[in-house]
Amino acid sequence: MRVISMIPAATEMVAVLGKVDCLVGVSHECDYPAEVRHVPKVTRCDVQHADLTSSDIDSWVSQTLKAPCTNSMSRSCGNWSRT
Helix, strand or coil: CCCEEHHHHHHHHHHHCCCCCHEECCCCCCCCHHCCCCCCEEECCCCCCCCHHHHHHHHHHHHHCCCCCCCCCCHHHCCCCCC
16 A cells, blocks of 8 residues: 555554555655654645745745646656646
């Protein structure tokens, strides 16, 4: 079984069930328990750790919403991508 977890709570549940070895990808927010930190990240947040003010984040969100929509997934989990 191959699992991609998109929310931290689900990642923790997978770990509690003893199935960390089934994780092939996690979101950028999944960092607990420690054994999942090596699992490839399949999402990212461009404003996380950017040291932006609330006004800067608001501007970034507004500009991002005006941009053409794309959906891509990281290739770090295999040879697949969707755009």
